Amino acid sequence: DGRYVLSDGGPSLAGEYKGKIYASGKLPSPLPSSSFTSLSLTTVGGAAHGAVDGQVIFSSAPISDAGTGFAILGTNAWLPVLFDDARVEQAGPDWGPLAPACPAAEAGAALFARPCEKNGRVAEDQRFELLPSWGLRHVGSGLCAFAGSAAEGTRLSLSTCDPKDARQRLKNDYTTIRNSLQELTLEAGNSRFHLAGGFDGSVFLAAKRSADRLPRQVQSWDSWSFFPNTGQLRNQYDPNESMGYPRCLSTCKPTGSLPIVV
Incomplete structure (x- = not known):
């Protein structure tokens, strides 16, 4: 029906959202079932940006920057769905080589x-x-x-x-x-x-x-x-x-x- 939710973890099968909800809303119209829809999610630091078919649905939504994990696509209900052309790209800074944070470690040095x-x-x-x-x-x-x-x-x-x-x-x-x-x-x-x-x-x-x-x-x-x-x-x-x-x-x-x- 066009509703969307940005949260920590999706809902259980046909259940409620247990993670923190950062943004939610409803699209002007439901997603078409006969053609592909382009979904985009970008996170940089503590902000998230989302778009559907190039139309921004939320921007600079505050999120936690402490998470680490992986990307997964799926549904929380028994629905026929097809995913295609999925990709992950770098966004924002902090991707280059790291400079040493301190002198080289040696015996006796504190942790x-x-x-x-x-x-x-x-x-x-x-x-x-x-x-x-x-x-x-x-x-x-x-x-x-x-x-x-x-x-x-x-x-x-x-x-x-x-x-x-x-x-x-x-x-x-x-x-x-x-x-x-x-x-x-x-x-x-x-x-x-x-x-x-x-x-x-x-x-x-x-x-x-x-x-x-x-x-x-x-x-x-x-x-x-x-x-x-x-x-x-x-x-x-x-x-x-x-x-x-x-x-x-x-x-x-x-x-x-x-x-x-x-």
């Missing part, structure tokens, strides 16, 4: 959490590998994340990789950490601590929470998701507005500050 690079660009300071030995190796330097002691608040740094050193072994669900948030638990200290991060850019050990403890405050986090294509260890898998823009493990200290929603 931090800074805003994740966008558009699938690989930042060398954010590029890590999850090793089968439970090590977390920085690709550029070949060094591994290391906790000097198994104690609350210990800051993480880089050290020569040693698969037998329990202070480098951050155990995790090696498979599901790629599609969900998971804890990384340090083997040293009887596995009582895991990797945490703060919005001040710090990366440290935090005591594991028991069922009777309150959730950790929004100023920090204690679960991560690994994005293998870019080597990013992120503090969000799906966008979480209360945590602001996603942060990634990094060998560079963040500059400036990003707001969080309380």
